[in-house]
Amino acid sequence: MAMTLDVNGKPLAVKAAPDTPLLWVLRDELGLTGSKFGCGVAQCGACTVLADGQPIRACVMPIEGLAGVKITTIESLGGNSPLQQAWVKHDVPQCGYCQSGQIMSATALLAAKPNPSDADIDAAMDGNICRCGTYQRIRAAIKDAAGMAPAATPVAAPAAPAKS
């Protein structure tokens, strides 16, 4: 049974069974591998995409419920969105595996709250695990992208020139 999904502004016919979670259709069938598999039970947020602008965990969302819903993935942001620029500027990623999901959650946050408070960031971002611990840089990058002065950014004292 084929159905049509609206992914990144394009209607795409997919062949997957209706109970297939969106994540595997995006990754295996449509080749959109930016959204990642981390837990499969909506605990880690690595698979976060937007459904009509709202962040959802694609790993638990069967496609049968997504007819007519506008799906937005990391691939649609173009690589140069204000958040992505801030991510690069702050060198947020370490291993990078969770970052597509982090950026999609942050994208939904800034769309709803252009000037988020720390509590807003807590609420929007706590569903996205990062095992490398890039959390503070994520916070700084979100504030930077929102045009707010980032809170105390991590400081590394410049190393003195080596002596020998």
Added chain:
Amino acid sequence: MNKILSPRETQGATRRDLVVGATLVGGALLVGCSPGDLLSVGAKEDFGAFGPFIKIGADGAVTVISKHIEFGQGNHAGLAAIVAEELDADWTKVKVEQAPAIAKVYANTGMGVQGTGGSSAISNSWTQLRQAGAGAKAMFVEAAANKWNAPAGEITVKDSVVSHAKTGKSATFAELLPEAGKIAPPKAPVLKDPKTFTLIGSDRVRRKDSQAKSDGTARFTQDVQMPDMLVAMVAHAPRYGAKVGSFDATEAKKVAGVVEVYQIPTGVAVVAQNTWAARKGREALKVTWDETGAEKASSDTMAANYRQWAAGKGTLPEKTEWQAFETKGDAAKKVQGTIFETTYDFPFLSHAAMEPMNCVAQVGTGKAKLTFGSQIPTVDQLNTAKIVGMLPGAVEIETLFAGGSFGRRANFQSDYVAECVEIAKKVGKMRPVKLVWTREDDMAAGYFRPLTHHALKITLDKDGYPVSWRHRVVTQTLMKGSPMPTKGVDETTVEGTKGSPYLKATPVVDAQVLMPDVNIPVLWWRSVGATHTAFVMEHTIDQLARKAGKDPVAYRRTLYEKAGATRHLAVLNLAAEKSGWDKPAPAGWTRGIAVHESFGTLVAQVAEVKLVDGQPKVGRVVTAVDCGTAISPDQIAAQMEGGICYGLSAALYGKISLKDGVVEQTNFDTYRVLRNSEAPTVETYIVPSGNAPSGTGEPGTPVIAPAVANALLALNGQATTSLPFVKA
């Protein structure tokens, strides 16, 4: 060896060749020789004019070849910066590529095999890459000198442009490439005086992969797609050591997309056209397990046994005995003084990298290729070779980014890799098979930081300083199954207690370890032995300081001075100064400090902590680090931030338990990890140093837990004798 077996000949390698090869390799490892040559037989070697670490394109763009995997630690930036500094390449245009698996040229100089671990990527590459960069630069200089008929000593290089000031001539790397490529590389290139470094140590040394990791294009194993590729999932036994008794694949094969079902040594593999079909197929399998040899240990029982044995009670398991790892003075002689006794319990921990373990393998006749995040390519080659019947060097590996590892992707059995190769061998014909583990597979498979117990009995002099230190550690060895079996003490289980400046400052030391053999797979976990020894030493010292009525920083200073631990002293003082240790903490917060050396890097951390609903909340962490020459201050800071979060996550919540041999945690709902709102702000200060660089990937991790415990001790006078802080 290359003269004996050309690459073409190795394709027909016989079983006997392999046995001989493996024996030689094993022997070479045992006697400490570099096995690189042996392990590289069959490898394709095709390097350009500038050698195995540097490629320069026709456009003059410099690509640095990294022999180390990048899984977050930022080493690609640092490694590239070392080359770019000596080569005076335009840093903004430098790219990084991952090296293939060729032990002979890409061995970790500290390991003898190709691999990443022990926070050694930068340190083992330091001289090697400086020489590579300086050698390439010399080739451009000589090419320019010949072309312009100018003395080489008058030629300068800056940002990939070669110049001769006297004649005003200049040329880019691109323009000089045809001539430079023909110059013989110097045998002993002259390295820069570190005082003249312009890139190393500057804020310009930033990651090269942030863009790809922010737009979804960075390629991980999970993302590999190849024509005709199959996806496999494996039904594993619920207990270690159990085997497949029988299975019924009838229903599994009815699932649309399922291609085949195979029995393999580790379980039953369902091979399908896509991931979801493989998963549904696995769910439809019926497997009966033969639990004859299954491990049925419970972690609570193990911990109780460990406590007994450390207390000198109960019967030790067969072939298990106490082994001394640090002995000084006469422990039998009675020492006068106050006695302080304590014990600590640490649980099993899962690495829980964001990307569950996975691998892509292709096996054909006399050929095999792996495409994945390989942490120790040489070991992965050896284990693959054993399965498919090839020479290890002929197993091709394309190493990709890995979504974290924290040690998990480096194990002597190459567990998940071997599993994938077994399936690909069944499929054959070089057809790619991607093995996908679910989070549940990953967490159940083990390779945990081992359950560990410490028991201490310390005698204190009238001023409250230790005069006698008795220390007992019970933990599993991490070296089981190693091709380099260690006799006696496995250093990785006691490092950090062994070599501690506090023991150095104590006249009588009796430190022993007991390593019971349990069939639960354990492994190094970011910072290895320090994951428990740092806590034990640092939390104990704060309790001793408190008992002596002394400030913890002042108390440490006295011991460091006595031990001659000048680098400890420097990070202690820097962290104390930057945190405002001598001033009161912000209202509502209490400070704790801890200092630890691991992998040659010293880290001190001051944590500001309060209790919220009975649970520790960490607000601000000030960290001081001495890692020798700092190559990328920004990435050193990133590793301190990340290491603190990783260590804090385990300290607050991390606990894997087993009941009758079955792992009780299955996913992030039962194995809780740190989330964004719980992450402290981290300030990093680097001690200026002219020493050679040491690593920072791990040393930030083990210091935070004792810093937090010490803050809680200061807050309410209660010591922490087991982790995690938050009991489930």
